[in-house]
Amino acid sequence: MGFFDRLREGLTRTTQQIVGRFEEIVRRADADTGTARPIDGDTMEALEELLISADVGVAATGQIVAAVRARARRGDSLRDLVKAEIRGIFDAVEPRPALNGRSPHVTLIVGVNGTGKTTTVGKLANLLKASGRQPLVCAADTFRAAAVEQLEIWARRAAVDLVRAREGADPAAVVFEAIQAGRARGRDPILVDTAGRLHTRTNLMNELDKICRVAARASEGAPHDVLLVLDATVGQNGLAQAREFTSVAGVTGIVLTKLDGTAKGGIAVAIAHDLKLPILYVGVGEGIDDLIPFSPRDYVDALFQGTW
Amino acid sequence: MFESLSTRVQDVFKSLRGEARLTPEHVETALRAIRLALLEADVNVSVARAFIDRVRDRAMDQAVLRSLTPGQQVIAIVRDELVALFGTSEGGLTKHAPTPRVVLLLGLQGSGKTTTAGKLGRWLARQGRHPLMVSTDVRRPAAIEQLSVLGDQAGVRVHAPDTMDPVARASGALAEARATGFDTVIVDTAGRLHIDDDLMDELQAIRDAVRPSDLLYVADAMTGQDAIRSAGEFHRRVAVTGVVLTKLDGDARGGAALSVVSVVGVPIAFVGSGERLDDLELFHPDRVVSRMLGMGDVLSLIEKAEQAIDKGEAEQLEARLRRNEFTLDDFRSQLKALRRMGPLESVLGMIPGLGNLKQLADNKPDEKQMGRVEAIICSMTPAERRDHTVINGSRRRRIALGSGTSVAEINRLLKQFTEMRRVLQMIGQGGMPRLGPGMKLPPMSHKGAAAVPGRKRRKGGPWGLIKTR
Numbered sequence A: 001m002g003f004f005d006r007l008r009e010g011l012t013r014t015t016q017q018i019v020g021r022f023e024e025i026v027r028r029a030d031a032d033t034g035t036a037r038p039i040d041g042d043t044m045e046a047l048e049e050l051l052i053s054a055d056v057g058v059a060a061t062g063q064i065v066a067a068v069r070a071r072a073r074r075g076d077s078l079r080d081l082v083k084a085e086i087r088g089i090f091d092a093v094e095p096r097p098a099l100n101g102r103s104p105h106v107t108l109i110v111g112v113n114g115t116g117k118t119t120t121v122g123k124l125a126n127l128l129k130a131s132g133r134q135p136l137v138c139a140a141d142t143f144r145a146a147a148v149e150q151l152e153i154w155a156r157r158a159a160v161d162l163v164r165a166r167e168g169a170d171p172a173a174v175v176f177e178a179i180q181a182g183r184a185r186g187r188d189p190i191l192v193d194t195a196g197r198l199h200t201r202t203n204l205m206n207e208l209d210k211i212c213r214v215a216a217r218a219s220e221g222a223p224h225d226v227l228l229v230l231d232a233t234v235g236q237n238g239l240a241q242a243r244e245f246t247s248v249a250g251v252t253g254i255v256l257t258k259l260d261g262t263a264k265g266g267i268a269v270a271i272a273h274d275l276k277l278p279i280l281y282v283g284v285g286e287g288i289d290d291l292i293p294f295s296p297r298d299y300v301d302a303l304f305q306g307t308w
Numbered sequence B: 001m002f003e004s005l006s007t008r009v010q011d012v013f014k015s016l017r018g019e020a021r022l023t024p025e026h027v028e029t030a031l032r033a034i035r036l037a038l039l040e041a042d043v044n045v046s047v048a049r050a051f052i053d054r055v056r057d058r059a060m061d062q063a064v065l066r067s068l069t070p071g072q073q074v075i076a077i078v079r080d081e082l083v084a085l086f087g088t089s090e091g092g093l094t095k096h097a098p099t100p101r102v103v104l105l106l107g108l109q110g111s112g113k114t115t116t117a118g119k120l121g122r123w124l125a126r127q128g129r130h131p132l133m134v135s136t137d138v139r140r141p142a143a144i145e146q147l148s149v150l151g152d153q154a155g156v157r158v159h160a161p162d163t164m165d166p167v168a169r170a171s172g173a174l175a176e177a178r179a180t181g182f183d184t185v186i187v188d189t190a191g192r193l194h195i196d197d198d199l200m201d202e203l204q205a206i207r208d209a210v211r212p213s214d215l216l217y218v219a220d221a222m223t224g225q226d227a228i229r230s231a232g233e234f235h236r237r238v239a240v241t242g243v244v245l246t247k248l249d250g251d252a253r254g255g256a257a258l259s260v261v262s263v264v265g266v267p268i269a270f271v272g273s274g275e276r277l278d279d280l281e282l283f284h285p286d287r288v289v290s291r292m293l294g295m296g297d298v299l300s301l302i303e304k305a306e307q308a309i310d311k312g313e314a315e316q317l318e319a320r321l322r323r324n325e326f327t328l329d330d331f332r333s334q335l336k337a338l339r340r341m342g343p344l345e346s347v348l349g350m351i352p353g354l355g356n357l358k359q360l361a362d363n364k365p366d367e368k369q370m371g372r373v374e375a376i377i378c379s380m381t382p383a384e385r386r387d388h389t390v391i392n393g394s395r396r397r398r399i400a401l402g403s404g405t406s407v408a409e410i411n412r413l414l415k416q417f418t419e420m421r422r423v424l425q426m427i428g429q430g431g432m433p434r435l436g437p438g439m440k441l442p443p444m445s446h447k448g449a450a451a452v453p454g455r456k457r458r459k460g461g462p463w464g465l466i467k468t469r
């Protein structure tokens, strides 16, 4: 089953509910465009509420709605306009910096508590292994109870090496060790699972900063990738998270997890819009295969599938 | 960053200053600002719409329009309506339950159930109860292990049978509690999606087997618009009795989770405010409302201060304050206490008038800076710490050298300290530092806090320090 199907399966389950009211309005608006009437206030308001209930957020929604209103011409389909607008937001994100080919490539997985970091490390290790790489995972969450044990189980499932911390060890030291071990054993890339931390906690963010600095000492330019894991159910706080983690650790891309629920993950649109950060992967379940590369086109199509 | 709701309303009315009369159009402008703020705080779209309608009905009243302080009047209405929306329940567990009481924790993946189980175990143990915990999460790797580690940390026994059948594990715990006299059983469950039929069936089976009196839905304060749907579905399936709102120590406003209260109709029982096992608090609706309004959360601040400050120390301090004998030594122990209270940002967020994040961003609290202040004071002689007036130019140079700082920093600190003494003295005499324009303290109705003597003064520590920063 491809990304499109999986996503659509998740999203359409309840899309009907939100768009119930909107459905009617869109049909009317699209039918009316023939009569050269500009899209009216009610329609715009309904569109606004729809986007906000998908967690797209007030700012991005405002701009999408304004752009749609400005662009709307006789005969245009409202649905197509909105889709094009959102796709445009994803298209405008900064492309990922080209991988510098340094070995080993170090990827840090970061985020607030419980978003799915450890699970993502497991899934990503599996994905990379399947594509012929030899990843090594590093358990740098030395804080949460049983976090290392959790990653150990994932490493076993993905059949990859794990470097784990000694009890209560400094996470930065574990990362250093893992990079050296990776180099010695010819493992590449190194995937680092970090402890969940709220972006408002200065001392924990300092710890993350230190992990980055120590990683750079072990391998030039490390961490080469910093993936911020966001839960698709997250509200507008996701933006604050993305901002803070970017300023401390230089986030290079987003992983959006739990898209197999009914949440739309609209924060991805807001982040692409405000911060120009690319969405790289999406999590669609708790199984090891439930991580797929993100496709903006498919995401937008699935978001507006069927009922519109 | 969010601007706080009350700041926005104030801004709208400030921009209207000089207008001869307030018109309904002006109120509409304010209402639009409020709606945006609610949506940015993740309040559910429909909840926000209905809310604005109710505020509009009340705000269009002539008395409000003609008032000299329409901004404050509208804020008062908003505050009232928020409190009404989010309920007035005092939180906690249900009042009556058979023994042993069974508490079932449930919710989506990653919302914080297991951590909450550990915290609740600790909370109950502190109340002199005898809790027993059990994990029924046989799915997430190392989840069972996680609860047993937390049990060790909390000093709470964890029922750990060999069976990997979730229902049997829960029933086993109940049987152990009955046989050995535990009075509460905390059942942790695997995170699940509300649309996962098999797992929702499993949850029902666990419930039917242990017949909990408390079914707590654990929700993340950072959650968005989908919260109502998922919580609603959990409620439909198992009849939730309360919500635990976790991760409230961040900067999330928690509007979505609070919308759950109004739509699904279950009260918030507890809030999680940190990663430590002690970071579980009873829910006080008016405090969270104040936080949403950006008016600060003074009561929680006082409670934290009370935990962090030694009672005897506080009384001594109070006595010295009255005699205007506050020294640099006292200053240092205040600083230490303040740091014990947790990350500075979260403490600052509770202070009225500082809840305005825009203001906070310009004046970012700096933990490093506090470390330097401590270093400076440590480099002083006991005599200097007792009486700061003896610190002359050459002493300042010596202290700067000793603490690795500069004379300019010493000067600044001493100036701040002098100012702080002045403020503290004022508070000591019963005055209050002036709050920002239009800021009002939430009503101090909390009985527990009022019973503690001297608490008003104790608050002076953090206040004075922040004022001088």
Ligand SMILES: Nc1nc2c(ncn2[C@@H]2O[C@H](COP(=O)(O)OP(=O)(O)OP(=O)(O)O)[C@@H](O)[C@H]2O)c(=O)[nH]1
Residues within 6 Å of the ligand: A111, A112, A113, A114, A115, A116, A117, A118, A119, A120, A141, A144, A147, A194, A195, A196, A197, A229, A257, A258, A259, A260, A261, A282, A283, A284, A285, A286, A290, B109, B110, B140, B191, B193
């Ligand atoms: N349904 C679903 N669940 C997921 C997905 N990704 C992760 N989870 C679940 O979310 C929960 C939390 O995942 P973890 O990987 O432990 O999250 P974490 O970010 O490492 O958590 P901390 O280290 O405690 O901060 C687990 O129950 C996972 O199985 C996903 O894409 N879909």
Ligand SMILES: [Mg+2]
Residues within 6 Å of the ligand: A117, A118, A119, A141, A147, A193, A194, A195, A196
């Ligand atoms: Mg983890």
